[in-house]
Amino acid sequence: MAGVVLAVVLGGVVGALARFGLSQRFPAKAGRLAPGILIANVVGSAIGGAVLGLAERAALSDEWSLIILTGFCGGLTTFSTWSVDTVELALGKHWRAALANLVVTLALAVGTAAVAYLLTR
Numbered sequence: 001m002a003g004v005v006l007a008v009v010l011g012g013v014v015g016a017l018a019r020f021g022l023s024q025r026f027p028a029k030a031g032r033l034a035p036g037i038l039i040a041n042v043v044g045s046a047i048g049g050a051v052l053g054l055a056e057r058a059a060l061s062d063e064w065s066l067i068i069l070t071g072f073c074g075g076l077t078t079f080s081t082w083s084v085d086t087v088e089l090a091l092g093k094h095w096r097a098a099l100a101n102l103v104v105t106l107a108l109a110v111g112t113a114a115v116a117y118l119l120t121r
Helices: 002-025 035-056 062-076 079-091 095-120
Strands: none
Touching: 002 035, 002 062, 035 062, 035 079, 035 095, 079 095
16 A cells, blocks of 8 residues: 555656646736646546546556656646636736636536546546
8 A cells, every 4th residue: 555655756856747737837917827836737637537447447457547647637627726727817907817717617628528438438
């Protein structure tokens, strides 16, 4: 079990570094969506959907599911940054961008998770 815990931690580090890299490569502009965070959340959701599908048909062990989903995807995706970005957009009276951030992120993240699940189950 200690090996799995360490692997989850390392997966989280790799995921967080990937998110940091995406945020640097695709920085947020004032009053607009943060594309790096959007990409991180959508990619992480797609990976999560694929893990769910693979685990359902026993093509992925419970340990690997934990490492990938809890570790890597947990580090890659960020609900808190997305929430704060949305609040900041609203506070800056960038209503369209705030609403777009809500709708686009939810639609793409849930949509890609569902598609990835359906493709891998």
